[in-house]
Amino acid sequence: MTAVVTPEAAPSALVPSRRRPPWVRPVLAALLVATAALYLWGLGASGWANAFYSAAAQAGSLSWKALFFGSSDAANGITVDKTPAALWVMSLSARLFGVSSWSVLVPQALMGVGSTWLMYATVRRTSGSAAGLIAGAVLTLTPAAALIFRFNNPDALLVLLLVAAAYCTVRAIEKAGPKWLVLAGTAVGFGFLAKMLQATLVLPAFALAYLVAARTSLGKRLLHLLAGLAAVVVSAGWYLAVVALWPAADRPYIGGSQNNSLLELTLGYNGFGRITGDETGSVGGGSVGGPGGGSGGGWGSTGLFRLFGSEMAGGIAWLLPAAVLAFGAGVWFTRRAPRTDPGRGALLIWGGWLVITAAVFSFMGGIIHPYYTIALAPAIAALVGTAVVQLWRLRTDPVAAGLLSGGLALTTVTTFVLLRQEPSWQPWLAPCMLVAGLCSAVGLFFVNQFNRAFARSLAVAGMVTLLAGTGAYSVATAATPHTGAIPSAGPASGRNFGGMGGGMRGGPGGGGPAGGLLGTTLPGSNLTALLKAGADGYTWVAATVGSNNAAGYQLGSGQPVLAVGGFNGTDPYPTLEQFEQWVRNGTIHYFLGDGMTMPGGRSSGSDLAQQIADWVADHYEPTTVDGVVVYDLTR
Template identity: 55%
Template sequence: MALGGLLVATGVLYLWNLGASGWANAYYSAAVQAGSQNWTAMLFGSSDAANAITVDKPPAALWVMDLSARLFGFNPWSVLVPQALMGVAAVAVLYAAVRRASGPGAGLLAGAVLALTPVAALMFRFNNPDALLVLLLVIAAYCTQRACEKGASRWWLIAAGVAIGFGFLTKMLQALLVLPAFAAAYLLAGHRPVGRRILDALTAAGAAVVSAGWYLLLVELWPKESRPYIGGSQTNSITELTLGYNGIGRLTGNEPGGLGNLNHDVGWGRLFGFGMGADIAWLLPAAVICLAAGFVLTRGRPRTDRTRASLILWAGWLVVTALVFSYMNGIVHPYYTVALAPAIGAGIGIGSNLLWQNRRDVRSATAMAGAVLVTTVLAAVLLARHSDWMPWLRAAVAVGGVGATVLLLVVGRLHRRAARLVAALAVTSCLAGPAAFSVATAASPHSGALPSVGPSRHGGPPGGFPGGGLLSSPNPHPDLIRLLTTDAGQFTWAAAVVGSNNAAGYQLASGAPVMAVGGFNGTDPSPTLEQFVADVQAGRIHYFVVGPRLMMGRSGTETTESAAIRDWVEARYLELTVDGTVVYDLTQGAGNLTGGA
């Protein structure tokens, strides 16, 4: 019943007023629209049903939304509900994993921590790939734990490899950050002889390679002229996308087609800073304390102890992922930290359970008190960054935290019923801040490519802001929509515009394919000027819409393809302004045809 209550509460939190966000991330919603209309677009994750270019991620997360849209129709609910259900499933699987190591109480606490982490409340209500990635990684962790148990079939470890492989097809190399932890847990704590453990680990790695590699092989072998351009790459290669823009470039900042190293907060403090702190930092120190204490308390147990194997797995997940997020120099966004939430929840659930069992030992009592004190002080700091929002909460958390800290120091001497009340006070004080922030996050509509946690700070239409921009999509006025939809069926693309976010806004509003020139950042060399001119001359593109200039620009004397295309159109066709937006009709006579293409 307690688990059922937790899952129902999680479902309410993640589903409540979900439609207020409209298309949420229009970039991915437009790809779902395309995939619901065209099977090739679905297979490759195209931005439009005419298959000009793909999104800059592999399409596994889109496949789930595509199927939902095909079953229930394309609308914001069919796009967003699968994400919310993935969040409920992730809480359930995390509960199951922690329960096997430390019992149902620890599992409930771990699940509650995951559900009430603000960035989880954000991303399980949003249509980025992170929701599916987190679910798959938690499933892989559960399977790895089962593989470590006595008498377990090697198929559990193979299943973990398959889950990681499909995680790769969701967000590429980020899915591999958990591999060191999973390998360490099985090789150090598995019941099989060491030789068999090594062979099993290699088999699981092979399963991961096969479950991810088939798609990479399919894309690379597919004739390029009959599939969309691979967005995010500079050579129309998914291998380059994997190793470059979505791979090593994320660590070094040298990303082909990226915007360069824009980070100024690299270092251990990034997870607590103004960018990421409110998303994930609330319970991070407590998780570290609980995990460290767990290793101390299980140091004398057998090598194959189930609880210690679980500690190795979740601690490794937390440390490796936290270090990468803290020191990566490429594109990194605060919402990426949702990948830390399961490890934080598991660490607190397992470690606090061990500490509570040993609460009569002054060292365990001190560790619990220290974790509560650090957590509530940190909550007060994070809440102070939003001082005009629920100012009383900061004081309540501080008072409750100090009281719980003092009582935990002597909790081993208290009657069992009194001790439970102290535990309840401690848990409530620690979860009050993130829970309130999660509710505020769920109560606020979110759109664009960079959603943020906490109370809403601005208004605006859920589909985007008029005029659009680098990270949000245009919300075109009715006259422009009518212009784009008129005779749209006679053209391959109703319009072309620089940047995928710009294209998404016009495509979602019109329902017709819109070519995203240059992909997400406007920096992909697709189409080339020559290809674009050929499409115009063949009558495939009706309009060119002048959206906001992205950060593509020029580098020295070089000009990107998208900038060259825009210049070519502006120099040759007559300008038409519709509802404040500049549009060029590419089927009408050019204003200046001299000079050729």
């Protein structure tokens, strides 16, 4: 909740001061150091993490064109299935420090530290330093954040840019001018270049907050919002325009699309297809569920409680009920506030962010993975941090004391339920948390009856209880190596889906020990030596079906490997005729067994990859090297 103040009145005791007490700086420094330690500690244990993006970063470190387009390989055959802003960061790091798991993963950890600092800075402006520090701590100790800020998926950059956009929106409301709105729009636009349309989910909340709370006329507010929208379009659209105008023959194929179009990828496979479930080229998935909790096919059940299901809950649900309660309390306590109350503006930013993003994640029928929920973490952190401090200031009010106590009790019960889902991990923690949390909640309800020293002790105990469950789970997440395309928060490394080392063996239609659709295995020493031998004489040292398979061979050999069919093996690239011509020209040295596994089966897309694999099997003799089926295309 937020403080209520009229614009004409002098600040009351309930309105946070912008002046920082002397204890704030050292506490903030300690928070940032602890965040860095959590996100950097043992980072190398995850190896290449998501090898799909690591291989693209390697390609970008060797070729500026590959860096610009986000190509999977330095020979610029096909791109990853996202816009490449996150790859720009990783590729530049690899250029500066060499290609290694650390040069790929450390930028993500630093983005996490930056997100925590921006979280503090944003919440502080409307709710005070204490609220900002709590919000920063909540963000740091969200398990989905501890997962993604130690991983190399695009979500880390997305979160950093969206928190920066929220900060700019708060400043825009303060100044009632277009400059900060343009900066907010620019941050969202570059968020689009990290993860496409997901970045735009926050725009309705930001626009509503400015429209309601900015201290200027309605006409100027609308004009300022148009300027902010123009900034979004320009900062995102320039890249779409460049790719569209660039001759297709002189750039890589746009991975994830069926027509070599970035706009199609934006609106289809990575756009509205995620909502409807109609994703051409997707593998798995299923029908859209109804509001009551219908089937989401291969992507889990949809409905109001999806975020509390086993797939999602461990990463984000710990403080989600408390954040919803905080939002409701904020709406109630600001119901009589003037239009321009800055606290209400902040409430609309964070509450709107939470409601819209949670609703989309709960009911979308297309591809969704548990780690997507990191996009909810900033909103939860801001709402909880603000509510804790403001309710504490209002604790003489029985309603505020009840909400403070009830929020802690609700979090305690949620924590107990979530910890019980991991019965083999720290089994003592759940009952201890339940007892301590409920006792602290009762004490907080009567906190106004105690002296100041005891009241402060209760407040500290309440904060420890509030963060203990999510904090312990975050530390366990950081201590667990995560690899593959779909990492999950939590202590059990076996929950990773598609990690390094999975896969099946066989010929072009059935693979080799490379990890298949979602996993990657590095080649053995003999195969690595084979791929490196004479590599300078070929555009691609090898081709294989699927990007994760290609990534393993490419990272192991350091040479370009063509991902036939893109990520899922369902992209119509290359055509059989193109492939045959490249073979005749001596462009590709080897074809490697693809190791593809298709959970849920192909739902749509091209079968050109299968045609190519069959053609290779019909025309070339296989050999086996380190368990991988190898076809020498030069014989």
